[in-house]
């Protein structure tokens with residue numbers, strides 16, 4: 001697609017997150033929010049009235065009127081919606097994360113996008129956290145990573161395991177930082193409130209020797225979102241994703257002298273990450289550039305997340321085999 005003055009964008013699904021997609025598209029330059037579609041018509045009308053944009057009662061009607069679409073519906077619906085949209089019109093798509101709920105569905109999405117020769121960006125929003133951007137741009141070569149994403153229990157996204165909803169954010173960042181294949185994983189996890197895994201801890205070893213320890217919980221008493229990265233050359237980052245506070249330390253080792261440690265701390269401005277994210281989507285579409293987070297990267301993150309979840313379920317079976325009468329080791 002050549003450079004267009006104004007891109008007509010539609011949003012499918014205007015629930016908890018989709019309402020913000022619609023608002024952000026209505027505020028971005030070079031974009032006209034052309035309309036909304038949601039199977040919950042009352043909800044669509046509520047958001048349509050708020051933003052003064054048309055609401056369509058059929059998916060195809062919206063598709064026919066736009067140059068690009070954002071899909072912000074429950075994860076289990078992603079594959080069917082992408083296929084329906086692309087069968088109607090080969091347009092660029094922004095799809096919320098995770099790309100799908102299974103490898104089979106994610107494969108269907110990637111095949112349809114390839115066949116349509118169109119652009120797909122997936123909503124791994126933490127890539128737009130300025131602290132993450134700084135780490136990725138630093139050329140860091142991680143030797144050890146520790147990530148924690150803990151949330152109090154809420155009513156959203158409990159239809160998928162915590163690994164696929166929350167840990168996938170850190171998995172995506174870790175894959176982008178390490179850029180090596182996974183060698184082995186060891187995982188423990190357990191349900192606590194939902195029937196799915198609600199908390200998990202994964203030990204991930206990469207072929208290049210990096211080790212990542214990742215914890216996710218949605219039944220925590222407090223909210224915590226942190227990542228620490230130790231580089232091979234004595235560089236250290238600690239990022240609080242929520243406050244965007246990035247601490248950095250580097251160690252200089254001179255023979256015969258005490259190690260010299262220099263530290264810096266930066267707090268990045270609170271620019272709305274969704275605005276940066278959807279802004280890059282619009283730029284990619286208008287300028288014919290590759291997406292910031294591709295379908296293939298989102299597929300990889302999903303594959304790892306599903307394997308972590310499978311191993312967490314397996315760990316649970318091991319624990320269930322332990323009987324209270326068993327002697328302590």
Ligand code: NAD
Nearest residue numbers: 013014015016017018038039040072073074075096097098
């Ligand atoms: P939600 O349930 O609040 O909203 C989903 C909306 O989609 C609802 O209004 C529903 O009526 C509508 N819908 C359902 N099926 C539909 C269909 N077939 N066609 C059209 N509309 C349909 O869900 P949510 O919390 O907004 O999550 C939506 C997606 O966004 C999920 O994939 C979720 O994982 C993702 N998400 C990502 C982040 C992030 O950090 N990037 C945060 C929250 C949610």
